[in-house]
Amino acid sequence: MLESIAKSFEDITKRLSGNNKITDKNIQESLDEIQIAMLEADVNLRVVRRFINNARKEAQGEEVLRSVNPGQQFVKIIYDRMVKLLGSDEAELKLKGPDTISSILILGLQGAGKTTTTAKLAHKLKEDGRNVLLVACDLQRPAAVEQLKVLAGQVGVGFFGPDDSENGKTSPAKVAEKALKLAKQESYNTVLFDTAGRLHIDEELMGELEAVKKAVNPVESIFVADSMTGQGAADVAAEFNDKIEISGVILTKFDSETRGGAALSIQSIVKKPIKYIGVGEKISDLDTFYPQRIASRILGMGDVISLVEKARELTTEKDAERLEKKIRNKEFTLQDMLEQIRQMKKMGSVDQILELMPGMTGKAEAIKDRINDKDISHKEAIILSMTKQEKQNYKIIGPSRRRRIANGAGVNIVMVNRLLKEFEKNRIMMRKMLKNKGMQANLMKQMGL
Ligand SMILES: Nc1nc2c(ncn2[C@@H]2O[C@H](COP(=O)(O)OP(=O)(O)OP(=O)(O)O)[C@@H](O)[C@H]2O)c(=O)[nH]1
Ligand SMILES: [Mg+2]
Structure with a gap:
């Protein structure tokens, strides 16, 4: 995960942190290289430009610390900016107390990993002691309901979906309403709604999602994005956010050869936090998204960064x-x-x-x-x-x-x-x-x- 961007940054930061003198010229050279590394990682161009400009301004304006070399200090500036780009702090789900029902709507494009992520979240929430019900609102694919049902069984949480007899007669919003009734009767306090994906955003999908959202009044509307789609994920997230306000993002397939473009672009384009990352196909493969850790992984300079942090303090x-x-x-x-x-x-x-x-x-x-x-x-x-x-x-x-x-x-x-x-x-x-x-x-x- 993130190997290629980390590799590009390794050379830049290593060289920089050995620099005892830092001039406008070598700041510019390094920034040029950083720009290339970020574009190669498929970070959105506007995001990259802003990043580079801000880093340059900060580097030129910063007072030189006595106890570290200027190159190290510059690496720290890049690190801080990158943490910001990733969203600064971790952001977990915002749920209501255990006595009220918290609904979570899961949405995204086809194959992004919505159904798998719904099961992973259910597993996490169950471990936190919540009583979880999974609801199949994906009526597009016949197998989708069954897929969620099997996963609910594996996780050991409740399941609700349309009956076979309802085939073609119901809608995702109606299923959602029924599910909420059941949740009340059987004292579930956390209800996750898995929805259908599409290849592209279309009006029908958005209308369907809006209706479900209205029916369930969710505390969280989580946009699930495949991190392999790079900055494209940020654009789609922005569109979803315009139409149906989202509250956060989960990036899936972070375990694969992801270049980082999605993670580094989403926060500044959509202004919504990345809450979790999917790191495998198992139900336990969901991690909290820690901006600091991801930035250190990309820059590979943990020791230099903390040295400068301490020196600053x-x-x-x-x-x-x-x-x-x-x-x-x-x-x-x-x-x-x-x-x-x-x-x-x-x-x-x-x-x-x-x-x-x-x-x-x-x-x-x-x-x-x-x-x-x-x-x-x-x-x-x-x-x-x-x-x-x-x-x-x-x-x-x-x-x-x-x-x-x-x-x-x-x-x-x-x-x-x-x-x-x-x-x-x-x-x-x-x-x-x-x-x-x-x-x-x-x-x-x-x-x-
Ligand atoms: N390696 C890896 N694979 C994942 C991850 N999340 C999901 N997948 C895989 O991605 C594929 C699609 O996942 P689904 O959960 O079915 O995706 P979906 O968004 O529900 O798809 P539709 O319902 O068809 O729109 C499956 O093969 C999953 O195992 C992840 O974090 N890592
Ligand atoms: Mg699905």
Whole structure:
């Protein structure tokens, strides 16, 4: 996935990050190459032009950081712009609470992967504890209803479709209405409507979809697009959005030789987020779309990017001194830890962070088992559930406070205990690091100093 665009960018960013001097001329040269790489990846021309112009302006206007070289800094600018192009933050489904029915409409062109994606979403939502009903509103192909029925059976969720006796006498909107009645009777709280595709957008399809949309009043109307269709996917999504407002996009077949054009064009053309990517044919092959991770995969420069990020955060020597003093004086608080956790979140994947840490090479696999991204979110939630006082002085957090914090964060008390232990250990370790000259150099390097 994204191999070819990543390959083109690899050469550009590698060369750039070795540059100690950056001039208008080599900015222009690199931007020319980036432009070619993006066009080859089938990114929409208007999107590419805007990207290049903005990156140039930013590069020329940016203050030079003391602790990284200008080439590295330029790579970071490109990375930030790319994250923006991909939509900045992840965007999951917006559903109502469990006591109300949330309807999700799935639409898109023929063969885009709608039916498969409907089943994948059902699987995910079932795992989240929702009671899911799949509804076959595709009356175009006789086999379509059966296909969804089989998938519903595999996932283990409810199914509703037209009867054989209704052949030719019903409409997608009528099926949808009946399905909603059934959902109410049988207390389903999440209803997914799979609809028919067409080769091209036509009036009949749009009319049909509008009628279904009116009947179900969905909280999400998800446009399913085949990522292999490149920037074409963005144009079609825009048309669907004009006619029947969509709330988000799922890009399928991201596991295949996709060049990236769809992912990089959709957000700026349609202004709707990509919520998930399909990464295979199995029902579990649906991943949240993380713009930061995709951008790092394309640029392949995770270490340089985080180095610049840290350097930006600690731009002056004073900041570094302050942190060092905090550690020395045991003033490193849970609030500081929270900030560290947030930095980790911002950087994207745990893998990359591990690769960056000195002495971690080779040990990454073992550690990965212990920390994962969910864990990071839990930790953030735990610290956020503490009062200001507690964050400043962890020693006051006794058993009843721990219980309250666990409740507030929606986690088990064991996790609160574990976090506090880890925090204590980190404080000691950091102090030790400061005493050891070699380790100190490493720590400073990590901070981009
Ligand atoms: N590799 C891969 N294949 C996928 C993915 N999503 C769907 N497919 C395949 O794409 C083909 C079409 O998928 P469907 O879900 O039937 O597509 P559809 O949009 O419902 O098609 P129509 O109902 O005919 O419009 C199937 O062979 C799927 O297995 C994906 O994320 N990765
Ligand atoms: Mg289908």
